[in-house]
Structures are given as structure tokens and as C-alpha cells.
Amino acid sequence: MSDLKTTYMGLELKNPIMAGSSGFTSTVDKVKELEDNGIGGVVLKSIFEEQIMLEADSIIKSGDSVNADIAADDYIKYYIQQNNLNNYLKLIEDLKKQVSIPVIASVACVSDKGWTDFTESIENAGADALELNTYILPFESKIKSKEIEKKYFDIVYSAKKHISIPLAVKLPYYFTNLSRMIIELSKTGIDGLVLFNRFLKFDIDIESIKIQPGGIFSAPEEISVPLRWISLLSDDVKCDLAASIGIHDGYDAIKTILTGATCVEIASTIYKNGPSYIGKMIDQMEDWMKRHSFKSINNFKGKMNQANVKDPQQLERAQFMKYFSGHDELV
Numbered sequence: 001m002s003d004l005k006t007t008y009m010g011l012e013l014k015n016p017i018m019a020g021s022s023g024f025t026s027t028v029d030k031v032k033e034l035e036d037n038g039i040g041g042v043v044l045k046s047i048f049e050e051q052i053m054l055e056a057d058s059i060i061k062s063g064d065s066v067n068a069d070i071a072a073d074d075y076i077k078y079y080i081q082q083n084n085l086n087n088y089l090k091l092i093e094d095l096k097k098q099v100s101i102p103v104i105a106s107v108a109c110v111s112d113k114g115w116t117d118f119t120e121s122i123e124n125a126g127a128d129a130l131e132l133n134t135y136i137l138p139f140e141s142k143i144k145s146k147e148i149e150k151k152y153f154d155i156v157y158s159a160k161k162h163i164s165i166p167l168a169v170k171l172p173y174y175f176t177n178l179s180r181m182i183i184e185l186s187k188t189g190i191d192g193l194v195l196f197n198r199f200l201k202f203d204i205d206i207e208s209i210k211i212q213p214g215g216i217f218s219a220p221e222e223i224s225v226p227l228r229w230i231s232l233l234s235d236d237v238k239c240d241l242a243a244s245i246g247i248h249d250g251y252d253a254i255k256t257i258l259t260g261a262t263c264v265e266i267a268s269t270i271y272k273n274g275p276s277y278i279g280k281m282i283d284q285m286e287d288w289m290k291r292h293s294f295k296s297i298n299n300f301k302g303k304m305n306q307a308n309v310k311d312p313q314q315l316e317r318a319q320f321m322k323y324f325s326g327h328d329e330l331v
């Protein structure tokens, strides 16, 4: 009998498949449906720093966190009306009464300005942990890399002052030195890193000749991003790692655990296959564990991290050469 239990940031998960923040984690009924289908835990739909910090009008006057584009201003007003902070706290309170899986709150943030006080209310409402979705796209070529990196540390230290529940940071992968950023952030006392945050894709509609968002859902091959970095760094990070992006079935979840992740946070596959697919993912994990005689997650967690590879850069270079010269016959 395979045992899928694991512990993420001190929270007991009955299995490592967590629902990442998305529309599927925005109401009590939807979370209950995920729980009924076997999910190990949930990260709630994010509230935005802008919602917490200011009334819509004052955001617009200050022009601080959003650009002064009128359509964007109108959208923020609309969003704030629809998504009252008290509703968010009530969602946490209600969920803690009605589900038994861990409930992680989520704030999407770009700065450490003011909003972090609100994390106390999130803790008081009963959230088991908090995940910060740091969504900072480095648009400004004049800003130095180290100034952008500092923002992440400021956000972490500011949030940590207000809460004692576990704190996770969901990171993008656009950094000058991603390895260093991950290792250094893991030393700040945070409990988890979610690798990675998937930024909205950029695309162009060539008929209207306008910018349009690219695919909202990930493709299965995008899993190579978390796999590579978790495999490279899992032995050196000082906190738990959750894998996100491109995990579309139970076998994908197995791959991330082999690299050293503690659990996965999924969204696209739930949108594509529905909540009932979670049961199938669990079956796939159990099937693989049985076939390979692994009785528990810890029996194979981190087996494929690269701590024992002497020179990963050299290995990568060798694979690159082999792969590209190996395809000459296709020309």
C-alpha cells in the first residue's frame, strides 16, 4: 500500500497534490469539490496588494502601483467593488469550518508598501499559511538587477513581521542569477518557495495588429522549467519547495518529487480535465510507487537532485552538444 502523506511547511498533506491559486479556489463550494476529489491542500485565489492598500480612488490619484491608463483604472475600481477584503477573510473562516485540508491564503504583490499589516487579519481568520505571489516584471531597463532583487527581500521581511503562520513565496524565474536568488531567499526564514509563478504570456493578434495575452493555461512541456531548477537547487535550499507550472498528471508530480519538491501546485490541468482528474492523478502516483516498490514519498523524494553531479554546467553543455549534433540527419 503506497503512502502519499507528506509535510509541507509543517502542514500535514494527505497527498502532495495541492490546488494552486486559481478560480477553482475562490469559493467554499469549489474548494469542497476539490476536497471531495482528493486534493491534498489548497492555495486560495489571490487578493491583490492594491485591494488591500488603498481605496480605488487613492490608487488612481497616486499612480503608484498601476499605470494611469483609464481602462486599467476602471478595471481596478470594478475589481475592488467585486472583491471585498471582508469576503476574503470570511472565505478563510468558512473554509476552516467546512474542510479539513490545509488552506493557504494568497496575496499577489509588487511591493512591501503598507499592505503587509493586513496579513495579520489573514492569520486571525484562521489561514494555515500565506503564499505571496510576487509578480514583478522587470520592465525598466534603468533599474539595476540588485534593486529588483531587493524588493523580494523587503516584501518577505515586511510580511514576516506581521505573521507567525508559515510563509511561502511564489517566484518568477526572471532573475540575473536565479540560483542565487532562490538560495538567498530560502535563508530568510520563509517556510516554502513555490517554483514558479507563471507570468501571463505575451502575444500579438496579426489581424487586428494588437497585443493580446498568450495562453492562460500551461503546456505539459513547461514542466521542464521547475524540474531543472528544483533538481539543481533542492539540496541547498533551506525551506520546502512546491513545484508549479506544467504539472498535468500524476507522473509529472512524481518527476517533481524526484527532483526534490515536497508537493505540487496545479491549475491548468484542473481547468482542462475537471476536479475529478485529481483522483486519477493520485491513482497514477500510487501505480508508479507500487511498480517501483516505493512505500512512501520520502523513499524517492530528491533522488534526482543534482547534488552529486560535480559540474552541472559541463553536463548541460555536453547534453546540448549531443542533442543538437544528434539531429543533423533530420536536415
Ligand SMILES: Cc1cc2nc3c(=O)[nH]c(=O)nc-3n(C[C@H](O)[C@H](O)[C@H](O)COP(=O)(O)O)c2cc1C
Pocket: 020, 021, 022, 023, 045, 046, 106, 108, 133, 170, 196, 197, 198, 216, 217, 218, 219, 244, 245, 246, 247, 265, 266, 267, 268, 269, 271
Ligand atoms: C485561470 C488561472 C487563474 C490563476 N490565478 C492565480 C492567482 O490568483 N494567484 C496566483 O498566485 N496564481 C494564479 N494562477 C497561477 C496558478 O496558481 C499556477 O501557478 C500556474 O497556472 C502554473 O501552474 P499550471 O501549469 O498547473 O497551470 C492562475 C492560473 C490560472 C490558469
